[in-house]
Amino acid sequence: MEKIYEGKTKTVYQLENGNVLLKFKDDCTGKDGVFDPGENSIGLTIEGIGKANLETSIHFFEILKEAGIKTHYVSANVDEATMEVLPAKVFGKGLEVICRLKATGSFIRRYGDYIADGAELPGGYVETTFKDDAKGDPLVTCEGLEALHIMTREMFESMKAQTLKITHIVAADLAKKGLDLYDIKFEFGYNNDEVILIDEIASGNMRVYKDGKIVDPMDLTKIILGK
Numbered sequence: 001m002e003k004i005y006e007g008k009t010k011t012v013y014q015l016e017n018g019n020v021l022l023k024f025k026d027d028c029t030g031k032d033g034v035f036d037p038g039e040n041s042i043g044l045t046i047e048g049i050g051k052a053n054l055e056t057s058i059h060f061f062e063i064l065k066e067a068g069i070k071t072h073y074v075s076a077n078v079d080e081a082t083m084e085v086l087p088a089k090v091f092g093k094g095l096e097v098i099c100r101l102k103a104t105g106s107f108i109r110r111y112g113d114y115i116a117d118g119a120e121l122p123g124g125y126v127e128t129t130f131k132d133d134a135k136g137d138p139l140v141t142c143e144g145l146e147a148l149h150i151m152t153r154e155m156f157e158s159m160k161a162q163t164l165k166i167t168h169i170v171a172a173d174l175a176k177k178g179l180d181l182y183d184i185k186f187e188f189g190y191n192n193d194e195v196i197l198i199d200e201i202a203s204g205n206m207r208v209y210k211d212g213k214i215v216d217p218m219d220l221t222k223i224i225l226g227k
Contacts, residue, residue: 024050024081052221053202060201071197088189092150094131099167100183182207
């Protein structure tokens with residue numbers, strides 16, 4: 001296999017069949033040793049979180065498959081912490097899509113003068129940021145992406161609609177376990193003229209509360225997988 005990219009939480013390899021292999025790491029985003037899915041740099045390493053994230057991703061990708069939503073997911077090997085996926089071209093140098101169901105984290109840091117921490121964002125609020133640690137993952141609008149020739153308005157609307165649909169599916173699954181999804185981070189790519197969900201759907205990419213308290217990623221994965 002040829003290594004094609006070294007990411008913060010995964011290493012990416014090119015497979016001979018044309019697909020791509022993701023190798024999950026035990027690194028999490030955060031700051032000062034505290035997990036935070038909204039941060040743009042690695043803040044801590046949690047032993048076993050790579051495989052845990054993979055198992056969680058499999059769980060949700062299978063649910064999306066049953067719902068008829070196409071993603072890049074092909075298959076996975078939990079023992080090796082790897083997932084085989086369809087190849088997809090990222091937008092720009094990497095674009096993150098955050099769906100917020102409740103106001104918290106960086107949303108409150110930006111807009112706390114106008115909304116209370118934990119307040120509902122009816123229907124879900126979708127925002128996009130460039131993957132750029134040096135610039136603090138700057139926000140970018142649909143019009144900005146169009147002006148920069150990174151994405152057409154039609155692509156953006158497809159991505160936004162999928163983000164909201166997927167977020168509500170994930171939230172509904174979590175709610176069955178007494179969990180409350182506040183926000184979740186996705187990445188989309190372009191495959192055969194389609195905008196599809198890529199990367200992972202894992203505990204390290206979502207902020208979830210239970211009984212008013214945030215659930216750490218390892219505990220969250222155990223609850224999701226019933227372990």
